[in-house]
Amino acid sequence: MEIHPKRVHARVLLTSVFGPYAQDDEFGSRAINPMELYHNQVTRAQGSFSVRMFHRSWGIMLIQANISAPCTVLDFPTREAFVRELTANRYDIVGISGIIVNVGKVKEMCRIVREVSPHSTVVVGGHVAAIPGLETMIDADHIVRGEGISWMRRYLGEDDHAPIRHPAIVSGFKTRIMGMRLPQRTGGTAATIIPSVGCPMGCNFCTTSAFFGGKGKFVNFYETGDELFDVMCGIESKLKVKSFFVMDENFLLHRKRAMRLLERMKQAGKSWEFSVFSSANAIRKYTMRELVELGVSWVWMGLESPKSGYAKLQGTDIGQLTRELREHGIRVQGSTIIGLEHHTPGNIAGEIESAASYQTDFHQFMLYTPVPGTPLYQEMADQGRLLPDVNLADIHGQFKFNFRHAAISRDDSKTFLDWAFWRDFQRNGPSLYRMCQTMLHGWQRYKDCSDPRVRERFTRQVKKLVGAYDAMLWVMEREFKKVNRSVSEQIHNLRREVEKEFPIVARLTASLLGPLLLWAARREERRLASGRTYEPPTIIERTNWVSASS
Ligand code: B12
Ligand code: SF4
Numbered sequence: 001m002e003i004h005p006k007r008v009h010a011r012v013l014l015t016s017v018f019g020p021y022a023q024d025d026e027f028g029s030r031a032i033n034p035m036e037l038y039h040n041q042v043t044r045a046q047g048s049f050s051v052r053m054f055h056r057s058w059g060i061m062l063i064q065a066n067i068s069a070p071c072t073v074l075d076f077p078t079r080e081a082f083v084r085e086l087t088a089n090r091y092d093i094v095g096i097s098g099i100i101v102n103v104g105k106v107k108e109m110c111r112i113v114r115e116v117s118p119h120s121t122v123v124v125g126g127h128v129a130a131i132p133g134l135e136t137m138i139d140a141d142h143i144v145r146g147e148g149i150s151w152m153r154r155y156l157g158e159d160d161h162a163p164i165r166h167p168a169i170v171s172g173f174k175t176r177i178m179g180m181r182l183p184q185r186t187g188g189t190a191a192t193i194i195p196s197v198g199c200p201m202g203c204n205f206c207t208t209s210a211f212f213g214g215k216g217k218f219v220n221f222y223e224t225g226d227e228l229f230d231v232m233c234g235i236e237s238k239l240k241v242k243s244f245f246v247m248d249e250n251f252l253l254h255r256k257r258a259m260r261l262l263e264r265m266k267q268a269g270k271s272w273e274f275s276v277f278s279s280a281n282a283i284r285k286y287t288m289r290e291l292v293e294l295g296v297s298w299v300w301m302g303l304e305s306p307k308s309g310y311a312k313l314q315g316t317d318i319g320q321l322t323r324e325l326r327e328h329g330i331r332v333q334g335s336t337i338i339g340l341e342h343h344t345p346g347n348i349a350g351e352i353e354s355a356a357s358y359q360t361d362f363h364q365f366m367l368y369t370p371v372p373g374t375p376l377y378q379e380m381a382d383q384g385r386l387l388p389d390v391n392l393a394d395i396h397g398q399f400k401f402n403f404r405h406a407a408i409s410r411d412d413s414k415t416f417l418d419w420a421f422w423r424d425f426q427r428n429g430p431s432l433y434r435m436c437q438t439m440l441h442g443w444q445r446y447k448d449c450s451d452p453r454v455r456e457r458f459t460r461q462v463k464k465l466v467g468a469y470d471a472m473l474w475v476m477e478r479e480f481k482k483v484n485r486s487v488s489e490q491i492h493n494l495r496r497e498v499e500k501e502f503p504i505v506a507r508l509t510a511s512l513l514g515p516l517l518l519w520a521a522r523r524e525e526r527r528l529a530s531g532r533t534y535e536p537p538t539i540i541e542r543t544n545w546v547s548a549s550s
Pocket of ligand 1: 014041
């Protein structure tokens, strides 16, 4: 492979695509695609109860941490900030990270580099690279498919097999709930850990699996539980966290690694907690006790559909699994696909109803979507079922079908998707309420647990429940009467249960903080109704920079 002539002395700029994001524009921004995970695809129908926060662009942060060249990460720039950075510093390499929906922005950024920094080598990476024929659509020198750390190390003449250094990443920032910005306390937000990329299960629609090799393949950054434990200890002491968002498509699938991590945690008395992604069959490899001891407190699980034939669901009673997890204090985020091949206008309402009946804490709904680079895309292309003229910016599963479905029209696909989000909210109440319910169950079950690490974890959680969360319940109980009176009564009962456990503190916070939150939530509803959106700030971080200026 070609190596950059300046090797590790090359000056590198790594950038995400430019904003603003939550508005329709000619570069592919879409109002329905804000840079907010939950509000984009999970709690978007929940109004002021939606959980809103931003996440950094972890791919480029990881690359930056693993090269010794002078490097700037520019996250969430505006076009002006991008031009300013390019002209203020002479960059040898400009690396642009994007996903498929952002191809229009990637194209524009390549154009800008050629115009204002013509000596720079342009490298494009991230999921946008999965678009067939991308080289004819954008003006880049290198398009990198798959894992980027090893590519960048090779390009700079560094050892691409060197151990991966994990940056200390605060998982989310500028969190906003019920119209209030939560304070960003040190250690108050989980750290992101990325043990691997890709997933060996290879479901036909899955873009993350396909991008890193597909079925049977994935790239492990940390092979063993010992390595992971050491990385987490480092991050625990840097960020003062006990909670980790484990960004690994199927963390629990690697049982040996997880169990070794647990062993080390027990030896060191670590009361950590983990938010993980996992398939149902991987969860089933563990007993509830093992999951609880490991600190799994939130699990994102693909449910797809009761009638789908995906291997990861086989032999699992999803309703029972969800109930069981929640009873053990593990919050469940389900993910259901709308518009699978067997769906019809006649059966889709029933499928949505059964998804909502699982009563997960959070529920993501996505349209069945052939995304370029996946086996499903190829299949649809071979069958001539891809719809022509669908803008790449609209192929992401939160808008309308990009293929001809046997029974459901493109316009109806959006109606069903929107209905699914609404029905889950209206039937089960705000996710914040459901989460409180799970937290209380966990605490009631484990407050006297023989393992002090587990006791400590649930005590930590319940402190939040007794404080601000109880005040939120007070507001939700009032506001939800308008949506579903019976859910409002259930919220009332939960509040009574919390107050029974903690009579003085809970009542006090609800009565002091509740009215303020109610006012803020109503103000937020008015703002949202008038079209208010939120954008992440531009962030600039430099590494190895002293040597760059000398
Ligand atoms: C965090 C996240 C977000 C964050 C945004 C973070 C950000 N600052 O951009 C939020 C929640 C806001 C978000 C939003 C959306 N997301 Co998103 N997101 C993710 C998620 C869960 C993790 C990304 C991540 O950090 N992975 C770990 C890092 C290490 O991997 P990586 O980013 O792929 O980076 C590696 C390589 O790609 C490569 N690389 C990356 N950049 C570069 C740059 C260069 C120069 C080089 C050489 C290499 C390189 O090297 C890295 C290390 O190996 C992924 C799923 C996943 N598991 O990856 C989806 C994912 C990226 N999102 C996706 C989508 C579709 C969306 C949305 C459209 C929402 C939706 N409808 O689904 C919006 C778009 C928002 C917008 N306006 O741009 C899809 C992309 C599909 C595709 N093929 O393009 C993914 C893959 C999820 C999925 N399976 O559908 N997302
Ligand atoms: S189990 Fe999940 S992450 Fe793995 S291939 Fe299937 S959809 Fe993708």
